[in-house]
Amino acid sequence: MNSSDPRLTAYAFGELHGEEKARFEAELAGSEALRHELAQIRETIALLGADLMSRPASGLDSDRRRRIASAAKRPARIGPNWAFRGAAAVVAIAAGSVLVVNTFGTAVTNKFENKATHIDSLGEPGVVPPSLASAAPAPTATYESPAQFLPDPALRGARGDGKADGDRRFNREAYDKFDDNPFIHVATDPRSTFSIDVDTASYALVRRHLNDGVLPPKGAVRIEELLNYFKYAYPEPEPGRPFAVQTEVGSAPWASEHRLLRIGIKGKHVAPADVPGTNLVFLIDVSGSMNDENKLPLLKRAFSLLVQQLGAEDRVSIVVYAGASGLVLPPTRGNNRSAILAALERLQSGGSTNGGEGIRLAYQTASEQLVKGGINRVILATDGDFNVGVTSQSELVDLVEQKAKSGVFLSVLGFGGGNYNDSMLEKLADKGNGNYAYIDTLAEARKVLVEQATGTLMTIAKDVKIQIELNPESVEAFRLIGYENRVLAHQDFNDDKKDAGDIGADHTVTALYELVPAGRGLAVPGVDPLKYQAPGRPNPAAKSGELATIKLRYKLPDGDRSELFEVVVRDGGARSGSADFRFAAAVAQFGMLLRDSPYKGSASYEQIVALASDVAHDELRREFIGLAKRARGLAPR
């Protein structure tokens, strides 16, 4: 036993293996002093790790990236070209994301449980989908192919848990087909009712696929989640209101005769100083399937980012689950960073997953610490692969739904690919008054947990439902773009027992309707005219010239009765619309093309790039243009 034993540090870094490791662990078990020493080393490593993590993350400037990209396209030359050095001052430029390549594996996107009969399995177990098989030798395929980026097995942690086999067995793309919302004749049904959705996971899933060089499965493309990934400059609500609603009407770029109605909702801004005390329980999946570089290691870094922002009035607990679940960090003050970070750093994966037990324990911990009027939230981080335990999916969903009523909300952060269970995670977040994001990169973690932390953590209105009634004098037919799995029955709008989506501080939510104007004899795509009926008899209000009336219902976070407000929309006949309108139209087109929607009209990637280019005023939007160009290269001609 010797405190200057380099094995201590090696062990803390996971660099001891086999017999040497076993011997050292035996020594550890017999020595309190050695264990103390190890704990100190781990704490130092965690502190250093957190320090590195909080350093500026700006990469190469765009000039240098361009040079590398164009050199990469050329066949190997004789030698490197050093000629470019000594360029002028480095300007921190948005990484033109054409070049940003994510490096993750395949996903399972399995969105709608009740349509399970439609599951379209691209690969039998053990069979890699053809599109990926051809790309398999390229490391863009992933961190999951061991010998590429991380040749040393030590770095990847122990693989002795059947993980390597497991990967191959479950590595398949499965997704549900769902159809785009169809056009509906106003004469047949003038109303449309749906729940809002603030999830953004679909966009990150699409991005990961495109950066891997494949088009995403159509079932992974949820247009509302693409739209809501971006920020829009919607006006702030009046004081006392949780959110504001803005509408705009312009022409639909993919069908010039059609109109496009945009409904924009903006959750109120909450200054960091006004964020109440938080009681956060990190519920972390440490099962064997979380071993990959883009899972547990990325998860640790993501949570470290969140921890950086907490203060003395915040509480953090950490619950892990695998074969067994346990509390690895009792409720700890947010300013005790070294303790939290050290606990995170210690997490190791192994075992199989019993998510149910972990969720129970996490909620119990959160309930014991409940902060009245504060933020009480379980943050679940997992690949969704719950494979052990008697708990059925529906029981879990019930549990989450019931706990949401007690004021403990849920955020779900999805990680990794291969056995990724999108369906389960989306449903849990939906029922748990929560939100759902997919973390594919550290940059995405930064967006969700730093830049939009208040929105992710602080719900300002729950069960937000929208019902729109269209005026038959103005509109012949309409179609809700996206929100396919959020459509509600009309009678559910006024039923406060029916759950719906929640909105967080600063969130923006966008919905688009494509409208076929009335009285111009335009054909309605996909729908034949009626033989036996003419349009009904409109009320006098139909002569008002109004286009539609939008009604919203919502509850305050701790309320159980809904409030109502209404907005009337008129069509001023604008053509191109505002910058945000054009950008949203470009994103919708992108989704329609990826989904190969029957309603895509004249949509094209060229049009998307043209539409978005002059309104791409932030990094996320520039990345979008890069993805559209990438998709153009991959799309069948």
Place this chain on the structure above:
Amino acid sequence: MAADSEWVLAALERFELPLLRFAATIAGRAQAADVVQDTFLKLCAENRSKVEGHLAAWLFTVCKHRAIELRRSERRLSSMEDVDVQPNPDSGPALELERKQSISRIDAAIEALAEREREALLLKLDAGLSYKQIAEVMNLSVSNVGFILHTAIAKLRAELGRTS
């Protein structure tokens, strides 16, 4: 060449930031971007089959040599200016200040380490290389690397424990 192009870009995405920071510790921040650019240009010119399987070690080795080369030529010209050109994009002035204070304490402690300790530490903590990969980059034995890192952590622990 499409697959190779994506391969290079994937490597860029994965290793860009750790390489930049690694290069900065050797050649200074102002040079780091050139060093990393040159490293990837060299990767583009390399035969992929030769690099595959030990990409991380290859990148950091090339990066290190290039950084040392540039540092030498800069010293000859004696015009090396260590300009901080990358503003921290993170939010909140109070948070920023607090972070700066604690970072500068840790950074100062890291700066005080011997050069090869600093190097090994960065390769381990930032780049996530294994002992074996670090040994390859630094041209040392694995047990040497273990000893250097253990010493570095012990020094930092003592330093941080003393000042906090």
